[in-house]
Amino acid sequence: xxxxxxxxxxTLTAAAVAPLTAAAPARADGPGVGGxxxxxVGDSYISGEAGRWAGSSNDSAARADxxxxxxxxxxxANTAETIDRCHRSKSAEIHIGGGVSSLNLAxxxxxxxxxxxxxxxxxxxxxxxxxxxxxxRALQTFAGTHNVRMVVVSIGGNDFNFAGIVQQCVQDFxxxxxxxxxxxxxxxxxxxxxxxxxxxxxxxRIATALTNLRTAMRNAGYAxxxxxxxxxxxxxxxxxxxxxxxxxxxxTRQSTGGCGFWSSDAxxxxxxxxxxxxxxxxxxxxQAGITNAQVLDLASTFNGRRLCESGVGLYEEVxxxxxxxxxxxxxxxxxxxxxxxxxxxxxxxxxxxxxxPNYWGQLAVRSCxxxxxxxxxxxxxxxxxxxxxxLGGEPRMTLQ
Numbered sequence: 323x324x325x326x327x328x329x330x331x332x333t334l335t336a337a338a339v340a341p342l343t344a345a346a347p348a349r350a351d352g353p354g355v356g357g358x359x360x361x362x363v364g365d366s367y368i369s370g371e372a373g374r375w376a377g378s379s380n381d382s383a384a385r386a387d388x389x390x391x392x393x394x395x396x397x398x399a400n401t402a403e404t405i406d407r408c409h410r411s412k413s414a415e416i417h418i419g420g421g422v423s424s425l426n427l428a429x430x431x432x433x434x435x436x437x438x439x440x441x442x443x444x445x446x447x448x449x450x451x452x453x454x455x456x457x458x459r460a461l462q463t464f465a466g467t468h469n470v471r472m473v474v475v476s477i478g479g480n481d482f483n484f485a486g487i488v489q490q491c492v493q494d495f496x497x498x499x500x501x502x503x504x505x506x507x508x509x510x511x512x513x514x515x516x517x518x519x520x521x522x523x524x525x526x527r528i529a530t531a532l533t534n535l536r537t538a539m540r541n542a543g544y545a546x547x548x549x550x551x552x553x554x555x556x557x558x559x560x561x562x563x564x565x566x567x568x569x570x571x572x573x574t575r576q577s578t579g580g581c582g583f584w585s586s587d588a589x590x591x592x593x594x595x596x597x598x599x600x601x602x603x604x605x606x607x608x609q610a611g612i613t614n615a616q617v618l619d620l621a622s623t624f625n626g627r628r629l630c631e632s633g634v635g636l637y638e639e640v641x642x643x644x645x646x647x648x649x650x651x652x653x654x655x656x657x658x659x660x661x662x663x664x665x666x667x668x669x670x671x672x673x674x675x676x677x678x679p680n681y682w683g684q685l686a687v688r689s690c691x692x693x694x695x696x697x698x699x700x701x702x703x704x705x706x707x708x709x710x711x712x713l714g715g716e717p718r719m720t721l722q
Contacts, residue, residue: 353543356469358698359423360691362416363446363457363535366430367556368476370394370411372678375671376645377654379637380578383670385644386637386654388681389413391670396426405429405454407441407674413684416474418692425464427457430674433480434531446477446531448538458531462538472700473539474552474618474691477531478603481524483515487595488677492660495582500571507590516598528606536612546614550700552691553607554618555600559657559677561631563589568630580659580676581630596621616702618694623705623719624683627656645681651717652710656683686717693721 351357362368374393379385389412394403396410403410408429416424429444431437436449436456449456455463461473491506498504506512514520532551539549563585568574576582583591600621607615627634637644640653660676679687690705701721709718 351468352466354469354548357421357423358471359425359468360416360418360472360474360695361425361461361464361470362414362428362474362476363461364428364474364476365432365478365480366409366428366674366678367479368415368474368554369409369426369428369430369432370414370684371409371430372658372675372680373409373411373413373684374681375658375675376681377637377650378580378659378680381636381638386680387670388645405442405444407431407672409672409674411684413681413688415684415687415691418688418695420692422471422695423468425468427460427464428476429457431480431485432457432477434477434527446475446534448534456534458534458538461535462542465539465542465544470539470542470544470549471698472550472552472695473535474554475532475535476554476556478524478528478599478606479556481527482599482602485674487512487515488660491584491587491591492576492582492662494587495584496573496576503584503586505584505590506587507594516595521598521602525602525606525609528603529610532606532610532612532615536610549614551612551615552618552694552700552702553603553615554687555603555620556596557620557623557679557683557687558592558596558625559629559679560588560591561625561628562592565628565632566630567632567635575630576660576662578636579630580661582660616694616700618690618702618721619704620687620690621704623686623690623707624656624679626707627682629655629657629659629677631655649711651682651712654682656680656686656717682717685715686719689713689716689719690721693719 374389375386376388377386393411394409397404410426414426416426431443433445435447436445437443442453444457446458447456448459490509490511494504494506568579570585634655642650658675658678658680661671661673703721708720
């Protein structure tokens with residue numbers, strides 16, 4: 323109070339002796355002032371992981387290389403990543419354009435809380451240390467000097483051990499014959515993630531993360547009604563068992579398609595795991611008492627374009643030269659192949675890109691994020707594919 327009083331008196335004194343013609347100082351951007359911004363926070367499903375690749379090819383990575391080696395560079399000089407392996411790609415969904423500026427604070431591998439060490443993974447908290455800061459703290463700092471109208475959130479998948487589940491499913495597929503299938507859906511390392519106790523614990527962690535984002539915006543000077551939290555769910559990256567274009571006999575699903583799941587496990591992933599994760603995410607909104615939230619439902623966004631799904635294929639399978647060929651967006655996959663050490667190796671691919679929305683997938687969701695922004699009056703809905711070809715360089719999507 324004393325500092326505030328002193329500052330006020332100093333301002334009044336200066337005004338009394340200043341020339342009458344002096345111009346008033348320009349008002350800085352901040353809550354409700356200046357051009358609009360949208361900010362993304364969370365994990366790999368919003369950071370832009372795999373956004374370098376448009377479709378897949380086992381013959382030549384160049385066929386699908388839409389963004390090149392600088393795809394994940396996000397520092398000011400475009401020479402490196404701000405945080406190593408966050409993979410904030412240039413095709414990330416948050417960059418909606420149209421006079422709306424954007425900032426990507428998300429990080430591949432992020433959980434609800436920050437993981438220190440190497441690699442550093444900022445969570446949705448207020449951590450501050452020598453490696454960096456948590457995403458909530460970063461949001462608070464940025465929002466204090468920029469007019470943030472919408473914060474888009476994807477979080478919770480890594481708290482459910484997403485990468486470990488995928489690894490176990492592929493391992494079971496490769497290590498068991500078709501006449502004696504070893505399913506991952508009943509492995510203890512997988513089922514332990516979906517017990518009632520763990521689901522409740524993850525929902526509470528997500529609720530805390532969402533509360534942190536609200537606190538960050540309040541600390542930056544925003545009333546809850548001045549901005550919208552757009553919480554997105556996770557998309558289905560694989561078809562159900564009947565939708566694969568490769569037989570589950572032999573190892574073609576993984577060796578060719580990069581989708582080594584038994585059909586039964588793929589059904590379990592779509593019918594049990596994905597709904598459980600998404601219901602936990604949306605349930606956390608109510609648990610946290612977030613009143614200014616909308617939900618972006620991505621569960622069916624990639625249907626018809628999923629990894630190894632019938633109707634699409636690798637470039638060599640569909641007879642197209644590369645990602646710039648006419649019709650490539652409709653005939654190739656929107657989800658990146660699952661890669662192992664042997665298929666990544668010295669290639670330009672990262673294992674962490676596995677089973678994530680690729681270039682086409684990122685732009686598809688971007689279209690829906692733009693529609694969700696709705697000219698500054700954000701709304702929620704289900705993001706679905708409603709046409710073929712590209713519109714403004716993006717797949718034709720509708721927010722329903």
